Every structure is written in C-alpha cells, then in structure tokens.
Amino acid sequence: MSGSFLAVAVLGDAAQAAHTGSHLESLVNAVIPKATAAPELAWAGWILLLPVLSAVLCTAFAALRVKNKLPAIVTVVSLGAAFALVLKLYLMRGPEAAPVVVHLWDWMNFSWGGGPWKSFQADVSLYIDSLTLLWMLFVTGLGTLIALYASEYMESDRGAGYCRFFFGVSIFLLAMSALVMADNLVLLYFGWEGVGLASYLLIGYDYHRPAAVEAAKKAFIMNRIGDLGLAVGIWLIWVNYGSVEFATLFQVFTNATSDAGGWDRSLIPFCLMLGAFGKSAQLPLFTWLPDAMEGPTPVSALIHAATMVTAGVYLLARMEPLFVLHPHAMTTVAWVGGLTALLAATIGMAQYDIKRVFAYSTISQLGYMFMGLGVGTAFGAAYHVLTHAFFKALLFLTAGAIMHGFAGQLDLRRLSGLRRVPGFGIVCWTMLIGCLWLSAFPYTAGFFSKDIILVQAMSQPKFQLLGWIGLATAGLTAYYTFRVWFRVCAGPVSFVSGELAHQTDHAQHATTADLHGAPHAHTGTASHSSHANESHAGGFHPHAPRLAINFVLLLLGLGAILSGIPGIQSLRGQHNWVQEMVYASTAVRASGELHTTTPVAFGLDAHGIVSVFGIGAALGGILIAWWLHRLNRRMADRLRSMLLSNSLTRWLPTSMENKWYVDEVYHALFRLPMWIASHLLNFFDRHIVDGLMVNGLGRVPVLIGRLFQPLYNGLLQGYATTMAGGLVLVLAWVAWKWLGAGGAA
Amino acid sequence: MIGTLAQAPSHGVTIALTFSAVLFALGLIGFLVRRNMILMFLCTELMLQAAAIAFIAFGRVHMDTGGQVFVIFILTVAAAEAAMALGLVVLLYRRRETLSAEAWQELHE
Numbered sequence: 001m002s003g004s005f006l007a008v009a010v011l012g013d014a015a016q017a018a019h020t021g022s023h024l025e026s027l028v029n030a031v032i033p034k035a036t037a038a039p040e041l042a043w044a045g046w047i048l049l050l051p052v053l054s055a056v057l058c059t060a061f062a063a064l065r066v067k068n069k070l071p072a073i074v075t076v077v078s079l080g081a082a083f084a085l086v087l088k089l090y091l092m093r094g095p096e097a098a099p100v101v102v103h104l105w106d107w108m109n110f111s112w113g114g115g116p117w118k119s120f121q122a123d124v125s126l127y128i129d130s131l132t133l134l135w136m137l138f139v140t141g142l143g144t145l146i147a148l149y150a151s152e153y154m155e156s157d158r159g160a161g162y163c164r165f166f167f168g169v170s171i172f173l174l175a176m177s178a179l180v181m182a183d184n185l186v187l188l189y190f191g192w193e194g195v196g197l198a199s200y201l202l203i204g205y206d207y208h209r210p211a212a213v214e215a216a217k218k219a220f221i222m223n224r225i226g227d228l229g230l231a232v233g234i235w236l237i238w239v240n241y242g243s244v245e246f247a248t249l250f251q252v253f254t255n256a257t258s259d260a261g262g263w264d265r266s267l268i269p270f271c272l273m274l275g276a277f278g279k280s281a282q283l284p285l286f287t288w289l290p291d292a293m294e295g296p297t298p299v300s301a302l303i304h305a306a307t308m309v310t311a312g313v314y315l316l317a318r319m320e321p322l323f324v325l326h327p328h329a330m331t332t333v334a335w336v337g338g339l340t341a342l343l344a345a346t347i348g349m350a351q352y353d354i355k356r357v358f359a360y361s362t363i364s365q366l367g368y369m370f371m372g373l374g375v376g377t378a379f380g381a382a383y384h385v386l387t388h389a390f391f392k393a394l395l396f397l398t399a400g401a402i403m404h405g406f407a408g409q410l411d412l413r414r415l416s417g418l419r420r421v422p423g424f425g426i427v428c429w430t431m432l433i434g435c436l437w438l439s440a441f442p443y444t445a446g447f448f449s450k451d452i453i454l455v456q457a458m459s460q461p462k463f464q465l466l467g468w469i470g471l472a473t474a475g476l477t478a479y480y481t482f483r484v485w486f487r488v489c490a491g492p493v494s495f496v497s498g499e500l501a502h503q504t505d506h507a508q509h510a511t512t513a514d515l516h517g518a519p520h521a522h523t524g525t526a527s528h529s530s531h532a533n534e535s536h537a538g539g540f541h542p543h544a545p546r547l548a549i550n551f552v553l554l555l556l557g558l559g560a561i562l563s564g565i566p567g568i569q570s571l572r573g574q575h576n577w578v579q580e581m582v583y584a585s586t587a588v589r590a591s592g593e594l595h596t597t598t599p600v601a602f603g604l605d606a607h608g609i610v611s612v613f614g615i616g617a618a619l620g621g622i623l624i625a626w627w628l629h630r631l632n633r634r635m636a637d638r639l640r641s642m643l644l645s646n647s648l649t650r651w652l653p654t655s656m657e658n659k660w661y662v663d664e665v666y667h668a669l670f671r672l673p674m675w676i677a678s679h680l681l682n683f684f685d686r687h688i689v690d691g692l693m694v695n696g697l698g699r700v701p702v703l704i705g706r707l708f709q710p711l712y713n714g715l716l717q718g719y720a721t722t723m724a725g726g727l728v729l730v731l732a733w734v735a736w737k738w739l740g741a742g743g744a745a
Numbered sequence: 746m747i748g749t750l751a752q753a754p755s756h757g758v759t760i761a762l763t764f765s766a767v768l769f770a771l772g773l774i775g776f777l778v779r780r781n782m783i784l785m786f787l788c789t790e791l792m793l794q795a796a797a798i799a800f801i802a803f804g805r806v807h808m809d810t811g812g813q814v815f816v817i818f819i820l821t822v823a824a825a826e827a828a829m830a831l832g833l834v835v836l837l838y839r840r841r842e843t844l845s846a847e848a849w850q851e852l853h854e
Contacts, residue, residue, distance in 0.1 A: 714849075714851060714852055715846070716849075717776075717777055717778075717846065720776050720777050721777055724773055724777065
C-alpha cells in the first residue's frame with residue numbers, strides 16, 4: 001500500500017493545521033469546560049449499585065449452598081443492566097457532551113476554615129465525561145460477555161467456587177466502575193485498590209494450588225508498590241493544588257502555565273506514573289502480569305487483558321492536563337512504554353505457554369498505549385485500548401476454550417491442528433481474527449490504532465527512535481502471535497491432554513451427570529469426536545465448547561471487526577466517535593495528531609514510513625511464523641539448538657526463555673537483601689532477645705538448682721548430714737559473732 | 746510465774762546444758778553413722794530427750810515451769826511418734842526384708 005494514500009490526514013479538520021505543530025499547540029491550550037452538577041442523572045448510581053447487588057446475592061447463594069448456575073445468571077443480568085445504563089447515558093449525552101458531576105452521597109467532607117487548603121471534600125460522586133463513557137462502555141460490555149463465557153467455563157466448580165468466582169467478578173466491576181467514574185482522586189483510589197483486591201482474589205481462585213497463591217501474592221505486592229506511588233501522588237496533589245476533585249483540579253491545571261513550584265510539584269506526575277506502571281504492568285513493575293495467568297482464563301481475559309490493566313492508561317489520560325505541564329514526564333511515559341513493548345515482545349517470542357505468550361503481548365500492547373500517551377496522541381492510546389480490549393479478550397477466551405477442552409493443556413508444543421478437531425472450528429477461526437488484529441495485519445483495527453501511535457512518534461524528531469522501536473516490536477508481535485496460531489490451530493492433528501484430564505473427564509463429569517440425572521453434554525461430544533483422535537493415548541477425548549462460549553467468541557470477533565470502523569473513518573479523514581470522545585474529554589490536552597509531510601527517512605514522511613514498515617513487519621512476522629511453525633517445524637527446533645550449541649549466541653534463546661532474568665534480578669536486588677535482613681533479625685530475636693534475655697534469665701534459677709541437686713540423693717543420712725552441717729555452720733557463725741562481739745566489747 | 750528471775754541459781758545449769766549437748770551430739774552422730782532404721786529412730790529419741798533436758802535447764806535458769814510443761818508435751822509427742830515410727834519400720838521391713846535405710850533410696854524420685 002503506498003504511503004501517500006495512507007498519508008491522508010487523520011483528522012478532517014487538521015488540513016489547515018498541517019505541516020506545523022500548531023495544531024498540537026492549540027489543543028494543549030484547549031479549555032476544559034467546567035463540569036456542571038447534574039442531579040437528574042442520579043440513576044447513573046445504579047451502574048455502581050448493580051454489581052454490589054449481584055455480589056450480595058452471590059454471597060447469599062454461597063451461604064445457601066446453591067449448586068446451579070444461579071450466581072452466573074444473576075451476575076450476567078446485573079452486569080448487562082449496568083451496560084444498558086451506560087449505553088443509555090452515552091445515547092443521552094452523545095460523544096461530545098460536556099462533563100457533568102453527579103453527586104450520589106456524601107463521603108468525606110471536612111472543613112476547618114475558609115480557603116482552598118482549609119477543606120477536604122471527597123464524596124461518592126460521578127464525573128461523567130466522554131472519556132468516562134468510552135471506558136465504561138467496554139468495561140461493562142466486556143464484563144457482561146466474559147461473565148456469560150465464565151458461566152460455562154467455570155461450570156465444573158458449581159457448588160464449590162462458583163459463587164465465589166462470580167462474587168469476585170462483581171466486586172471487580174464495582175471497583176472498576178468506581179475507578180473510572182469517580183469524580184475525585186480518593187474515590188478513584190478506592191476503585192484502584194478494589195480492582196487490585198478483586199484481581200488478587202481471582203488469581204488465587206484455585207487456592208489449593210501453590211502456584212496460584214504465589215501468583216496472587218506477587219500481583220498484590222507488586223501492585224502495592226505502584227499504589228504507594230499513587231497514594232503519595234494524590235497527597236501531593238492535595239498539598240499543591242488544594243483539592244482532589246477533578247472538576248476543581250482541571251480548572252486549576254488549565255489556568256496553570258507551567259509546573260513552577262517546589263520539587264514536590266514536579267514529583268506528582270512521576271508518582272502517578274508509578275501507580276499506572278504498577279497497575280498496567282510496565283517496566284519496572286511488569287513481572288506480576290505473566291504470573292497472574294494462574295487465575296481462571298475469564299479472569300485473565302477480563303481483568304488482566306481488557307480492563308483492569310488499562311486503568312493505568314485511564315489514569316494518565318484523565319490526568320493529562322497535569323502531565324502536559326511536565327514535558328519530562330511525557331517523555332518518560334513514552335520511553336517506558338516503548339521499551340516495555342520491545343522487552344515484553346522478545347520474551348513473548350520464547351514462551352511455550354499460550355496464555356503467557358498472550359500475557360506478554362498484553363504488556364507489550366500496553367506499552368504501545370503508554371507510548372501513545374507520551375508522544376501526545378491520547379486518541380491513539382484510547383483507541384488502542386479499545387481495539388486491544390476486544391481482540392485480546394477474544395484471544396484469551398479462545399485460549400480458555402482450548403484449556404477447557406484439553407484438560408488444562410496450554411503448551412503450544414503439545415497441541416496441533418485443532419482446526420480439524422470437531423467442535424473447535426469457531427475457536428480456531430475467532431482466534432485467527434484475534435491473531436490478525438494483534439499482529440496489526442493491514443486494515444484491521446489493531447493496525448489502525450497502532451498506526452496512529454507510531455505516526456505520532458515518527459512525526460517528532462525526538463521520538464523517532466521510539467517509532468523505530470515500535471515498528472520492530474510490531475514485527476516481533478506478528479511473529480509470536482502467529483507462532484501460537486500456526487502451532488496450535490494449523491498442521492497435523494495431535495494433542496496431549498493436560499494434568500486435569502482424570503479429574504475432569506471421569507470423577508467430575510460422573511458427579512455432574514448424577515446430579516442432573518442426565519448424561520453430560522461433554523460425554524456426547526467426546527464419543528462423537530473419538531473416531532478422529534483414536535490414535536491418542538489414554539483414551540482422552542477433548543470436549544468442545546458449547547453455546548455460551550461459542551456465542552461470546554463470535555460476538556467478540558464481531559466486536560473486534562467493528563472496532564476497526566473508527567480507524568477507517570480516521571484514515572479517510574472523517575470524524576469518528578472515539579476521537580470525538582477523546583477530544584471532548586480532559587485527555588484533549590495531550591492530543592492533536594501531527595501531520596508533518598517532512599521526510600523522515602528514505603524520502604518518506606512519517607505516515608509513509610509507518611505504513612510501509614508496519615505492513616512489512618506484520619507480513620514478514622507472519623511469514624516467518626508460517627515458515628517456522630507451520631511448514632517446517634523441525635527447522636524451528638534446529639534453529640534453537642543451533643543457537644544453543646554456539647557459545648556466542650547461546651545467551652539469546654536462554655535469556656529470552658528465562659524472561660531476561662528480570663525476576664532473578666529483582667530477587668537479587670530486593671528479595672535477597674530482605675531475606676538476609678529478615679533472617680538476621682530472626683536470629684537476633686530468637687537467640688538474643690528470646691534465648692539470652694528471656695529464657696536466659698529464666699534458666700538462672702534452674703542452673704542454681706542443678707548446682708545443689710547432688711545433695712538430694714534419697715539417702716536419709718545424706719539429708720541428715722546436710723542438716724547437721726547447716727546446724728554446725730549456724731552455730732559456728734553464732735559463736736564467731738558472739739565471740740567477736742564479746743571481743744569488741 | 747513463781748519466784749523471781751534475778752535470783753535464779755546458775756550453778757548446775759552449765760552441767761545440765763553440757764549433758765544435753767553431749768546427748769544431742771551422740772544422737773546426731775548415731776543418726777548419721779547407723780543405717781539400721783530402728784537404731785536411727787532411737788537416735789532421734791536421744792536428740793529429742795536432749796532438747797527436753799535443755800528445756801528443763803533453761804526453765805530452771807528463768808525460774809519458769811513452762812520448760813517442764815514442754816517436757817510433758819515432748820514426751821507425749823515422742824510416745825505417739827514411737828508408735829507410728831515403729832509401725833512404719835515394721836511395714837518397711839515387710840516390703841524389703843531389710844532394715845537398712847539405703848533400701849529406700851529411690852524415694853527421692
């Protein structure tokens with residue numbers, strides 16, 4: 001595709017602002033309208049209350065030992081109702097509505113005199129602008145769909161953890177809605193902690209598996225580090241600007257021209273960044289996300305791919321008016337994002353667990369989003385969040401369907417040709433959609449959203465290197481994505497079942513069949529597909545996904561395809577609703593897509609470079625993956641062993657497979673010193689405090705007693721001798737005193 | 746109280762006390778060196794009587810009949826004790842077929 005065609009201005013009204021950065025400048029100075037109170041929208045509070053309702057009902061079902069799918073139905077219905085309310089709000093207000101504040105009820109309201117620093121107000125109120133609505137639309141929408149998917153995926157846990165699972169999903173949706181809709185930073189922080197808690201509870205859902213518990217703890221603790229940054233940032237914002245309410249803060253930020261102030265004022269964006277990088281798994285706090293894949297797959301799709309991990313992007317987009325005051329902060333965000341994207345992509349290339357490959361791709365794509373925010377296209381970042389939410393949720397759900405069908409098998413070396421396994425057609429073809437979208441295949445939604453970010457980076461000389469890094473990452477992304485697809489879905493049919501085979505195939509299905517008095521559908525599928533796989537040992541029969549899973553996969557595939565429409569509109573220079581929504585929100589201050597026609601390299605401008613190299617990278621990556629993992633799989637193994645056998649190149653595959661030893665470095669830098677310190681303190685406590693001081697003092701009388709123990713020998717004469725000796729001593733003492741006293745007198 | 750303390754005769758008291766001390770020492774030595782329980786018991790009786798003599802001697806010194814009253818008590822206690830102790834010795838002898846005190850060394854456990 002020629003660069004000149006793609007170089008059509010992204011924005012329709014950008015033509016007059018082309019060639020210079022003037023458009024960007026004008027948007028940086030865009031006035032953010034002051035939010036007005038809208039008490040008539042109080043029904044929007046139900047968006048928060050419906051998940052609470054379903055969480056309470058799930059608790060009641062758990063107490064009543066409900067063994068059917070009632071918790072799932074309640075959760076899906078209430079989340080669906082919340083989505084309907086968000087949709088109603090969106091339709092009422094339109095994409096470009098001015099922000100409103102809906103006061104629900106008082107929460108914290110202190111005042112100790114007049115003036116800006118003499119009061120503290122943080123109520124349970126909603127700040128509804130277009131950015132809120134954009135996020136809420138996909139959070140509640142995907143939440144509903146994934147809950148529906150989970151109703152089938154988690155069915156073997158009915159009566160056991162089923163209620164607990166849907167309780168976790170409900171409180172996650174509550175916390176995420178509070179995070180996105182909060183009108184002040186304290187309520188946002190409540191939601192921020194709440195999603196962390198829900199994430200912890202759901203990663204550790206299988207609490208009898210040590211790996212799941214470890215992963216849950218790791219996620220929670222690494223998020224704590226980020227949350228500390230956010231908490232300090234909120235405190236510094238209050239100290240410096242005298243309010244935590246968005247409506248007030250944005251007016252203050254709009255009127256500020258620079259970040260002139262104390263050192264603590266310039267620290268604020270970096271504190272917020274730390275929080276965002278923790279929640280969104282960026283350098284240096286990204287290592288929790290791959291481990292979080294220990295949780296059930298719907299959780300990975302909902303929380304660890306589509307919604308929660310984009311909270312960091314949301315926070316930075318929401319606080320853009322503050323960030324544009326700090327040029328260094330924006331540059332830092334861009335570089336952290338770009339480097340994370342590259343690092344995670346290289347790790348993803350060498351993983352064998354399908355879910356982990358997708359987890360690293362999530363980190364990598366989140367890196368693109370931060371890069372978009374940093375280089376000044378909040379539209380690109382938000383649009384990438386939206387497209388990514390669809391195709392990544394889709395990819396995770398297909399991986400979950402495979403895991404569900406093959407008893408927990410996720411190793412891409414042990415699965416092949418699933419396309420031809422009966423019942424897995426929809427899974428494989430929707431997975432292909434997800435893979436094409438993730439690898440930014442030309443004219444897919446993922447291509448458009450990535451394109452906008454990379455063009456913006458390329459257009460600015462100081463970010464050109466970042467643009468090239470982004471293009472290289474795009475190639476790696478295409479390779480590792482299709483490595484999964486060609487391995488798992490294409491090729492000859494062959495598979496090994498996972499460890500859960502016994503449990504799910506015999507014991508549990510037998511009990512469910514007994515409970516319902518009817519043969520389980522899985523049995524039917526298994527017998528149906530048996531002729532195709534009779535060569536496989538152990539008599540394992542994969543069970544294909546049924547209605548709920550297939551329906552959700554198809555719907556998400558459709559959503560992924562439709563999410564490309566704003567990209568096509570943007571390419572044609574038309575207005576599109578995502579851009580309108582971002583431009584109507586606070587994130588407008590960091591928006592304004594550049595349209596320079598100055599050649600960047602090879603006589604091409606930014607658009608040309610990104611289209612030519614982006615398409616080349618995507619197709620090249622897919623082609624290499626096809627060659628190595630479809631046509632000539634032995635070649636891939638030979639390549640690996642060749643690299644391993646050469647001492648000069650051995651480091652490359654080893655360190656990629658070992659995730660660049662980041663975990664090990666953190667272990668050596670943080671865990672090891674703390675381990676040593678804790679053991680030293682333990683030694684001090686156990687041997688000095690307890691041993692020497694407490695028990696040591698207690699042992700003194702014992703030792704003295706032991707000194708006299710030989711006297712107590714059971715011989716009557718011995719005792720008598722002791723007594724007589726004592727008597728003699730007393731007499732001698734008396735006599736000596738008496739004589740001495742007599743002598744003295 | 747009868748009489749006055751100031752005119753208490755002091756001669757003879759020394760002899761009585763010395764006799765008491767010697768008797769006590771004999772009883773004590775006997776108790777320490779003998780292993781026969783009956784003999785040890787007799788030695789305790791000697792010490793008890795030494796104490797009784799000392800009571801009488803001091804009663805004489807202070808011209809107080811309380812010393813002699815105490816002797817009556819001591820003799821009563823000694824009689825009761827003798828009945829008990831000899832009964833115990835008979836029982837202990839039946840258990841071990843010996844009168845040696847060493848046979849009961851494990852009682853200290």
